[in-house]
Amino acid sequence: MKKKEIYLDNAATTPVDSAVLKKMQPYFNEKYGNASSIHKAGDLAREGMEKARQQISTFLNCLPEEIYFTSGATESDNWVIQGIFEKANEKGLKKPHIITSVFEHKAILEPISILEKKELIESTFLGVNKDGLIDAKDVLKSIKKNTVLVSVMYANSEIGSIQPIKQIGQLIKDINVKRENKIVFHTDAVQAINYLNCDVEYLNVDALSISGHKIYGPKGIGALYLKKGISITSLICGGGQEHRLRSGTENIPGIVGLGEAINLISKKKKDNNRIKRLRNKLITGIMKDIPNVQLNGSLEYRLPNNIHFSFLEIEGEGILIDLSEQNIYVSTGSACASNFLKPSHVLSAIGLSDEESHSSIRFTLGRQTNSNDIDYVLNILTKSVNRLRKISGK
Amino acid sequence: MYSKEVIKHFKNPKNMGFMKDPDGVGEIGNPQCGDVLKLYIKVKDNKIKDIKFETLGCAVAIAVSSVITEMAKNKTIEQALKLTEEDIVERLGGLPLFKMHCSNLAAQALKKAIKNYQK
Numbered sequence: 001m002k003k004k005e006i007y008l009d010n011a012a013t014t015p016v017d018s019a020v021l022k023k024m025q026p027y028f029n030e031k032y033g034n035a036s037s038i039h040k041a042g043d044l045a046r047e048g049m050e051k052a053r054q055q056i057s058t059f060l061n062c063l064p065e066e067i068y069f070t071s072g073a074t075e076s077d078n079w080v081i082q083g084i085f086e087k088a089n090e091k092g093l094k095k096p097h098i099i100t101s102v103f104e105h106k107a108i109l110e111p112i113s114i115l116e117k118k119e120l121i122e123s124t125f126l127g128v129n130k131d132g133l134i135d136a137k138d139v140l141k142s143i144k145k146n147t148v149l150v151s152v153m154y155a156n157s158e159i160g161s162i163q164p165i166k167q168i169g170q171l172i173k174d175i176n177v178k179r180e181n182k183i184v185f186h187t188d189a190v191q192a193i194n195y196l197n198c199d200v201e202y203l204n205v206d207a208l209s210i211s212g213h214k215i216y217g218p219k220g221i222g223a224l225y226l227k228k229g230i231s232i233t234s235l236i237c238g239g240g241q242e243h244r245l246r247s248g249t250e251n252i253p254g255i256v257g258l259g260e261a262i263n264l265i266s267k268k269k270k271d272n273n274r275i276k277r278l279r280n281k282l283i284t285g286i287m288k289d290i291p292n293v294q295l296n297g298s299l300e301y302r303l304p305n306n307i308h309f310s311f312l313e314i315e316g317e318g319i320l321i322d323l324s325e326q327n328i329y330v331s332t333g334s335a336c337a338s339n340f341l342k343p344s345h346v347l348s349a350i351g352l353s354d355e356e357s358h359s360s361i362r363f364t365l366g367r368q369t370n371s372n373d374i375d376y377v378l379n380i381l382t383k384s385v386n387r388l389r390k391i392s393g394k
Numbered sequence: 395m396y397s398k399e400v401i402k403h404f405k406n407p408k409n410m411g412f413m414k415d416p417d418g419v420g421e422i423g424n425p426q427c428g429d430v431l432k433l434y435i436k437v438k439d440n441k442i443k444d445i446k447f448e449t450l451g452c453a454v455a456i457a458v459s460s461v462i463t464e465m466a467k468n469k470t471i472e473q474a475l476k477l478t479e480e481d482i483v484e485r486l487g488g489l490p491l492f493k494m495h496c497s498n499l500a501a502q503a504l505k506k507a508i509k510n511y512q513k
Contacts, residue, residue: 313450314450315428315429315450315451315452315455317452317453318404318451318452318453318456321395321396321401321404321452321453322404322405322453325401325405334427334452335427335428336427336428336429336451336452336454336455337452338492339492341427341492341495354428355428358427358428388456390410390411391407391410391448391449391450391456392430392448392449392450392451393411393412393432393448393450394450
């Protein structure tokens with residue numbers, strides 16, 4: 001018999017929900033039309049796409065035409081940076097200023113760093129405290145005359161800390177009243193969609209990135225919410241799809257899947273409390289059964305499915321491989337597991353030493369996690385930590 | 395990600411643990427990733443009679459530690475000094491590119507332990 005798999009890496013990706021898959025399937029070979037075609041086959045594809053747009057706009061409390069489908073959140077993030085920068089340039093602003101935080105996803109940090117290196121923009125990377133939280137007042141302090149974009153993630157992917165987006169949004173909104181060049185406030189909400197309120201009116205955001213595969217939907221699909229009236233240039237040019245702003249034949253099965261995945265989130269809200277209880281059970285268990293550990297990140301402002309520990313004096317990658325051999329899947333911020341051989345920039349940002357980062361393990365629970373899984377993981381994890389500490393001689 | 399041989403040595407490392415009264419000790423830290431690898435040797439009649447390791451590191455660091463103890467045991471000092479990174483990688487059935495530096499750690503630690511013995 002195949003040994004059971006316990007997947008605790010839901011912040012990396014999630015399995016496609018069977019209800020989502022079912023909705024997608026006809027769009028591969030029955031309703032396969034191109035949404036730009038004006039015949040009936042095109043109509044069917046377009047209907048599927050517009051229904052998804054409607055589902056997403058209901059979830060975000062925005063207009064359907066404010067949703068643009070993309071290939072994923074990396075594209076959405078890249079697009080908002082490149083597009084807002086270029087638009088400011090077009091308007092004659094020589095060197096626009098962009099504000100973000102030091103521990104954003106690389107899909108935000110990289111494009112900003114590239115523009116900065118080319119000396120096309122000025123940038124501010126805000127620091128975070130040891131709990132992994134940004135101070136809204138720091139955003140306010142760093143705003144300049146030439147600031148065009150502020151981008152702050154809603155919830156951090158590694159330590160699950162939840163940022164004060166509503167508060168930052170309100171501050172920017174207030175400032176914008178008196179400003180001629182309005183600041184666009186963007187949030188990468190990829191990790192937050194499953195668990196937090198993503199009403200864009202409530203949050204006071206102008207732009208928001210979404211990914212399909214983090215919410216039990218398919219890979220290769222995402223969206224950017226962009227408030228009506230905000231001008232942006234295209235990142236991908238061609239046939240003029242998506243109100244002429246994002247070209248390329250629409251990925252209809254993916255779009256339909258994204259819509260259904262978002263639709264299911266509202267229906268499965270009560271799962272969140274169950275997941276949170278399981279998370280707390282694992283946190284308490286680790287603290288009770290394993291000596292010399294530390295929980296990283298805020299406990300209060302934290303996604304209900306995120307656990308992040310350092311198991312001091314051993315290497316996180318070793319624990320990861322040990323658990324993987326027992327079909328338990330987790331992740332680590334250790335340099336040993338990175339192609340760059342550097343500890344996670346998120347963990348360095350909250351002040352962890354290299355050793356603390358090397359010994360870290362992230363567990364991210366999901367809809368499929370149950371109480372037996374937690375008992376089993378705790379048992380295997382305790383054995384692994386003991387074994388590796390014996391090998392390290394510590 | 396890793397070869398069967400790497401996983402085998404990681405799961406059941408050979409010659410693991412502290413050694414009392416060793417004839418030589420070699421410790422190498424990896425500045426790149428923070429791994430620390432320590433080898434202890436006992437030498438008799440110019441041969442490595444016993445060898446043990448303690449390693450704080452990733453799965454590969456532990457596997458290379460285990461495999462080098464197997465490769466060096468009962469070798470003469472001259473033979474042991476000739477063991478290279480490439481020998482270790484070959485014995486482990488290959489390593490992912492970004493893990494190659496781990497094999498170097500083991501070869502260096504052995505040379506350091508022998509040097510320490512010769513002093």
